[in-house]
Amino acid sequence: MVPIRIDVEKDGRRIHEAFCWDVQEPYFTPEAFAVLLCEDLSLPQPFQHEVADSIRKQLRRHERYRPMVPQCLKTLEIDNIAFKDRFVWDINNRRNSPEAFAWT
Numbered sequence: 001m002v003p004i005r006i007d008v009e010k011d012g013r014r015i016h017e018a019f020c021w022d023v024q025e026p027y028f029t030p031e032a033f034a035v036l037l038c039e040d041l042s043l044p045q046p047f048q049h050e051v052a053d054s055i056r057k058q059l060r061r062h063e064r065y066r067p068m069v070p071q072c073l074k075t076l077e078i079d080n081i082a083f084k085d086r087f088v089w090d091i092n093n094r095r096n097s098p099e100a101f102a103w104t
Contacts, residue, residue, distance in 0.1 A: 002062045008050045030055035
């Protein structure tokens with residue numbers, strides 16, 4: 001998920017939105033999103049290009065700073081008669097030891 005901020009002003013009208021973009025989604029393009037957003041907000045068609053362009057730029061910026069290994073943080077739940085906990089475990093961190101964690 002990539003945080004996206006849209007802040008476009010055109011012809012005296014302004015759109016300011018923030019949302020998360022799923023980069024794994026293969027079918028929903030920035031252009032398709034821009035069309036739907038502008039329809040929902042009753043904005044004229046010239047906004048569509050500006051919105052889509054803003055999304056594409058932010059996605060390109062995100063790709064440059066993305067780590068080489070995909071983020072693999074998983075939420076684990078341990079449910080036992082005497083113990084229930086929830087935590088985030090980074091499976092890419094080789095220093096993480098399930099045994100050491102369980103011991104502590």
